[in-house]
Amino acid sequence: MIDTIVVLPATPLFLAEYRGRVDPIEDISAAAQSALQRLRRPCRIVVVTTADVGRDRRRTPLGARVFYELWGSSPVAGVSAVEEVVVASDAMSEACRDVADRLWVEAGDATGVPTCVVLMADGTAARSKSAPGYFDARAVTVDQSLVSAIREARGGPLLALDEELCTELLMRGRAALMVMGGLLARQGWECELLLEFDPFGVQYVVAVIRRSDIAG
Amino acid sequence: MDLRIGKQTIPPSGRLVMAIVNRTPDSFFDSGAAWDMDDALDRVDQVVEEGADILDIGGVKAGPGNDVSVAEEIRRVVPFVERVRARYPDVAISVDTWRAEVARAACQAGCDLLNDTWGGVDPQLFEVASEFDAALVCAHTGGQAVRTRPFRVEYEDLMTDVTTSLRRLAERAEGHGVARDKIIVDPAHDFGKNTWHSLEVTRHLDQIVQLGWPVLVSVSNKDFIGESLGRPVPERCLGTLAATVVTAWLGARIHRVHDVAQAKEVLEMTSVIAGDLPPLRAVRGLA
Numbered sequence A: 001m002i003d004t005i006v007v008l009p010a011t012p013l014f015l016a017e018y019r020g021r022v023d024p025i026e027d028i029s030a031a032a033q034s035a036l037q038r039l040r041r042p043c044r045i046v047v048v049t050t051a052d053v054g055r056d057r058r059r060t061p062l063g064a065r066v067f068y069e070l071w072g073s074s075p076v077a078g079v080s081a082v083e084e085v086v087v088a089s090d091a092m093s094e095a096c097r098d099v100a101d102r103l104w105v106e107a108g109d110a111t112g113v114p115t116c117v118v119l120m121a122d123g124t125a126a127r128s129k130s131a132p133g134y135f136d137a138r139a140v141t142v143d144q145s146l147v148s149a150i151r152e153a154r155g156g157p158l159l160a161l162d163e164e165l166c167t168e169l170l171m172r173g174r175a176a177l178m179v180m181g182g183l184l185a186r187q188g189w190e191c192e193l194l195l196e197f198d199p200f201g202v203q204y205v206v207a208v209i210r211r212s213d214i215a216g
Numbered sequence B: 001m002d003l004r005i006g007k008q009t010i011p012p013s014g015r016l017v018m019a020i021v022n023r024t025p026d027s028f029f030d031s032g033a034a035w036d037m038d039d040a041l042d043r044v045d046q047v048v049e050e051g052a053d054i055l056d057i058g059g060v061k062a063g064p065g066n067d068v069s070v071a072e073e074i075r076r077v078v079p080f081v082e083r084v085r086a087r088y089p090d091v092a093i094s095v096d097t098w099r100a101e102v103a104r105a106a107c108q109a110g111c112d113l114l115n116d117t118w119g120g121v122d123p124q125l126f127e128v129a130s131e132f133d134a135a136l137v138c139a140h141t142g143g144q145a146v147r148t149r150p151f152r153v154e155y156e157d158l159m160t161d162v163t164t165s166l167r168r169l170a171e172r173a174e175g176h177g178v179a180r181d182k183i184i185v186d187p188a189h190d191f192g193k194n195t196w197h198s199l200e201v202t203r204h205l206d207q208i209v210q211l212g213w214p215v216l217v218s219v220s221n222k223d224f225i226g227e228s229l230g231r232p233v234p235e236r237c238l239g240t241l242a243a244t245v246v247t248a249w250l251g252a253r254i255h256r257v258h259d260v261a262q263a264k265e266v267l268e269m270t271s272v273i274a275g276d277l278p279p280l281r282a283v284r285g286l287a
Helices: A026-037 A062-073 A093-109 A137-151 A163-168 A174-184 B037-049 B070-087 B100-109 B124-131 B158-175 B195-203 B205-209 B223-229 B237-250 B260-274
Strands: A002-008 A043-050 A079-087 A115-120 A189-197 A204-211 B003-005 B008-010 B016-022 B054-058 B092-096 B113-116 B135-139 B183-186 B254-257
Touching: A002 A026, A002 A062, A002 A093, A002 A174, A026 A062, A026 A189, A026 A204, A043 A062, A043 A093, A043 A174, A062 A079, A062 A115, A079 A093, A079 A174, A093 A115, A093 A174, A115 A174, A137 A163, A137 A174, A137 A189, A137 A204, A163 A174, B003 B135, B016 B037, B016 B260, B037 B054, B037 B070, B054 B070, B054 B113, B070 B092, B070 B100, B092 B100, B100 B113, B100 B124, B113 B124, B124 B135, B124 B158, B135 B158, B158 B183, B158 B195, B158 B205, B195 B205, B195 B223, B195 B237, B205 B237, B223 B237, B237 B254, B237 B260, B254 B260
Parallel strands: A002 A115, A043 A079, A043 A115, B016 B054, B016 B254, B054 B092, B092 B113, B113 B135, B135 B183
Antiparallel strands: A002 A204, A189 A204, B003 B008
């Protein structure tokens, strides 16, 4: 049974290899750690990331590396296993829904231990003139829709994200978010939005979403 | 090798700024700006605020000028060292002197480092350093007499002369009981050297670094910079900073300077480029 979905930013600013003397995302780190600490124990974790884009891909996708960095700095006792699912960056809505269905079935088959799905994904990266994608007025609208869908735990808007537009707005976690859309569409959920923040023109979200039938 | 100065232990990757504080009425750069006790303390406050790691207090102008007796040098330096020690207990204090009597009084007042710019002309200085467990700078002057300018100095092989002389001085210091990790070597730009010589020791500083002792360089606003760029003393800051970066890159660990804030910044950048220090805040391309 999937009982919790956690949304975390996939920014490489979390990675030790890129760390300066000052942590530029202290608040975001704290929120991400807090989200992981809220996992129900015992559980198994499935980390869902979107495959990297660009020519300099590494063997482990960025989102997974970010997760392990966060996990390593503050491990949670009682987690029986961590598994990874990498979704193609160009996966369309239907394919993402299929991944969600498969996760749901596999979690149902996993006897006894509930599953937590950790989504490594961000919103657009075109929210200001200093953003990686410069300012694009459409970014605000897309992110508003994204954040409201997460806050209200509604899968429909996530599954309806426009792939082409998201690519233009450098939303790198779009496919993972669509997988989440597929999970949210299956039943009722309640969201605790811990952070929405765009300090560098990139939309970050930290949220913990629980099944409404067992939330509380 | 770590370097120990006073309460500080500095790893090989550390790049330190030694701030010049002249208690003289006639030094070439500041022309007596810190001659008055209060002015000198203001200068100390300023350079500490700017991040100086070591304060180098001198009571005698390096170049030719009025005679300064031992008693007068002590009068200029020692009470000031006491004041600075009380004001900044943790900042390393150096005294720029070649005289053992001055060094002894300075160490009793709290000095941590003896900066013997004139290359060991007073053999008792080694013993004072050993007795007080003070750090010691061994400098190459090519045999130049104290407080004189080079005149038609030539070397058959400058770098061999510099490295051989520095090794001999450092080993002599060790022989007198100065701790190995408290010995520093200095090629002494412009001391017993013309501009070509100072440029050569700058260019080949790595040969001095390879001796194994930490290297101090004192290039700040010196004539070899002025002659290289055609700049009078007040306009040598950029040239000084360029020489500071080059010597830091080649391995110098202590930089004796007038302009502390600027030197700190270029050394910080050098350390970041060298990979010895992470960038302060790296976000570009990573958000």
